[in-house]
Amino acid sequence: MYEHRTQELIPHSRFLLRLIFHASLAILIIIVSLGLGIIGYHQTEGLSWMDSLLNAAMILGGMGPVNELQTTSGKLFASFYSLFSGIIFLVSVGVIFAPVFHRLLHYFHLEAESRTSKQEDN
Secondary structure, three states: OOOOOOOOOOOHHHHHHHHHHHHHHHHHHHHHHHHHHHHHHHHHHOOOHHHHHHHHHHHHOOOOOOOOOOOHHHHHHHHHHHHHHHHHHHHHHHHHHHHHHHHHHHHHHHHHHHHHHHHHHO
8 A cells, every 4th residue: 555665755646645545544433433332322321313422422532421321231331432432543543644654754764765875876
């Protein structure tokens, strides 16, 4: 998916497409995670779909639940969903920033390689 370290940097237009692809992938991960949370709250707590959406979005966003949980299964679900949401946040950030970090490292590698080849020529 990424260019090899011996290859040139890709043009800005292709890099922008790569960023859009990664952002879309991160959004898809978040949507699927939100869907799991909505279904989980609806099934374990019997909340309406809108209340389930609100609780799942608040947990996924790091704010915490809105409705007080009544059942043991709901509390267990909320505990695991909270841990899962923290991991999803880190994964999403990693997916979004991976192309940026790769481009920076690739650029610095090419720059360092050109400096060493110039020194060898002298």
